[in-house]
Amino acid sequence: MATETLTAAVLGLDQKGWLLLDAAVQAGCFQIKAVADQDPQRADKAAAKYKCEPYTDYRQLIVQNQLDCLLLATDTHAYGEHLKTAIKRKFNILKLAPPARNFEEACEYVQMAESEKIRFAVANPARFNPSYITAHELILQGHIEHIYLITAYCSASVTDRPSWYADPKLAGGGVLMHDCYQVIDQILWSFPVPQQVYALNTNGAPDKQQRLYLTEDTSVVSLRFTDALVGSITATRRNEVEPNETSLKIYGKDALLTVTEDLVTLTTPTGQENQRWQYGQDELDTMRRLLCGFARSITNPEEPSLITTAAEGLNNMAVLESAYLSSRTGFPEEPARILQLGRSPAGKATSV
Numbered sequence: 001m002a003t004e005t006l007t008a009a010v011l012g013l014d015q016k017g018w019l020l021l022d023a024a025v026q027a028g029c030f031q032i033k034a035v036a037d038q039d040p041q042r043a044d045k046a047a048a049k050y051k052c053e054p055y056t057d058y059r060q061l062i063v064q065n066q067l068d069c070l071l072l073a074t075d076t077h078a079y080g081e082h083l084k085t086a087i088k089r090k091f092n093i094l095k096l097a098p099p100a101r102n103f104e105e106a107c108e109y110v111q112m113a114e115s116e117k118i119r120f121a122v123a124n125p126a127r128f129n130p131s132y133i134t135a136h137e138l139i140l141q142g143h144i145e146h147i148y149l150i151t152a153y154c155s156a157s158v159t160d161r162p163s164w165y166a167d168p169k170l171a172g173g174g175v176l177m178h179d180c181y182q183v184i185d186q187i188l189w190s191f192p193v194p195q196q197v198y199a200l201n202t203n204g205a206p207d208k209q210q211r212l213y214l215t216e217d218t219s220v221v222s223l224r225f226t227d228a229l230v231g232s233i234t235a236t237r238r239n240e241v242e243p244n245e246t247s248l249k250i251y252g253k254d255a256l257l258t259v260t261e262d263l264v265t266l267t268t269p270t271g272q273e274n275q276r277w278q279y280g281q282d283e284l285d286t287m288r289r290l291l292c293g294f295a296r297s298i299t300n301p302e303e304p305s306l307i308t309t310a311a312e313g314l315n316n317m318a319v320l321e322s323a324y325l326s327s328r329t330g331f332p333e334e335p336a337r338i339l340q341l342g343r344s345p346a347g348k349a350t351s352v
Contacts, residue, residue, distance in 0.1 A: 005030065006030050006299070007067050007068045008031065008033065008068060009033055009061055009069075009070055011058055011071070011072050011073065011079065011082070012078075012079075013035060013042040014037075016073050018046070019284065020073050020096065020291075022284060023284055023288040023291050025050055026288050029296075030069065033053065033067065034047075034052050034053040035050070036055040036056065036057070036058050039056075040054070040056050043055060043056055058078070059081075059082050059085060062086050063085065063089075067086075069093070069094060070083075070086045070093050071094050075170075076098065077170040083095075084109075087113055087120070088116065093109075094123055095120075096123045097122050097124055097182060098172070098320070102172050103314070103321035105172075106314060110310040110314055119297060119301075121294055121297065121307045121308060122181075122310075122312075122313040122316075123294075124181070124182045124185045124290075125283070126186050126261075127189065127307070128293065129261060130279040131259055131277070132186055134279075135248070135257060138264075138266065143255070144266065145252050145254065147252045148228055148253070149231065149249075149250075150187060150223070150225075151231065151232050151234075152186075152187065152234070152247070152248045153235075154180045154233070154235040154244075155245040157237070157239075158238065158239050167215070173215055173324060174215030175218065175236060176201070176219040176233075176323060179235060180219075183248065184233070184316050185308055185312070187223075187248070188315050188316060193336065194225045195335075197221060197223055197323050197333050197335060198224075199324070199326045199327045201219045201323075202216060217236065219233070219236075219327075220232070220233075221233040224332070246261060247259065255268060255274075261281050262280065263276070264279075290306075290307070293305050294307050318336075318342070322334065
């Protein structure tokens with residue numbers, strides 16, 4: 001737990017926002033001073049429960065409060081200028097993934113945060129999930145050697161999604177951006193940024209012309225890390241009321257590592273199971289640990305942290321940007337080139 005309590009506010013009170021708020025209170029690291037949502041009933045309900053000030057105007061909350069931290073669960077398109085105002089007021093930022101609609105936008109936020117010397121972090125609860133922590137440690141400790149293939153699968157439910165998710169200008173992307181960010185972050189946590197990314201994206205629109213104006217519902221992404229290591233990500237949205245499904249497989253010369261949200265297995269090529277780690281999944285507890293980690297990254301910045309840093313977030317966004325660019329050009333794209341464009345001499349993100 002952090003050595004001091006940080007004043008904080010939560011913007012956005014949908015299901016994920018409520019999870020963030022409940023976890024922040026339980027973490028014991030934060031004093032919640034205010035909450036905001038464009039739905040006044042949501043804001044009033046949260047304020048009454050946690051004895052804080054409700055707002056329906058995000059900007060008003062930011063300019064009327066002096067905070068240590070701003071916890072963002074708002075719609076991706078709804079906070080841009082408000083986030084910039086918060087950074088200028090030197091609020092540390094924790095943003096639920098994704099951090100922005102595209103690499104250029106994310107780069108602008110990161111550079112502003114660096115200029116103001118505040119923390120800009122992206123919340124990936126998977127980094128605090130025992131399954132993914134175990135898998136990361138097994139890879140780092142060399143329990144699976146000569147890795148040559150990484151495969152990931154992500155299946156998400158589309159029920160009760162707001163209409164803006166289908167609009168590329170508002171959402172930035174579809175299933176790959178909003179449902180697979182944590183998978184990309186998890187891969188890049190243990191492996192370098194791929195040299196090349198090639199992607200095929202599609203959606204359920206009836207013709208090619210209409211597909212251009214909707215975000216993708218299905219994506220297949222190929223990753224080339226080196227001549228000896230490649231990977232793939234398959235992502236899809238289902239029109240079903242079923243839990244989201246995510247899995248990751250790491251293939252080594254003499255072992256296979258399989259990871260889900262509650263299970264890790266390490267097996268030999270013959271299929272004989274060698275080791276198995278079973279965990280109970282608790283979203284609230286995982287988010288609570290993430291928020292404690294975020295608080296410690298502010299109060300004890302020299303302490304190692306599992307929090308996704310601003311630089312790691314830009315790596316993730318460069319891979320996403322490469323995938324979306326590749327789906328338009330039909331050719332593999334290089335994340336390193338996008339990252340280099342983001343480090344332009346003027347210190348300003350450059351559009352790709």
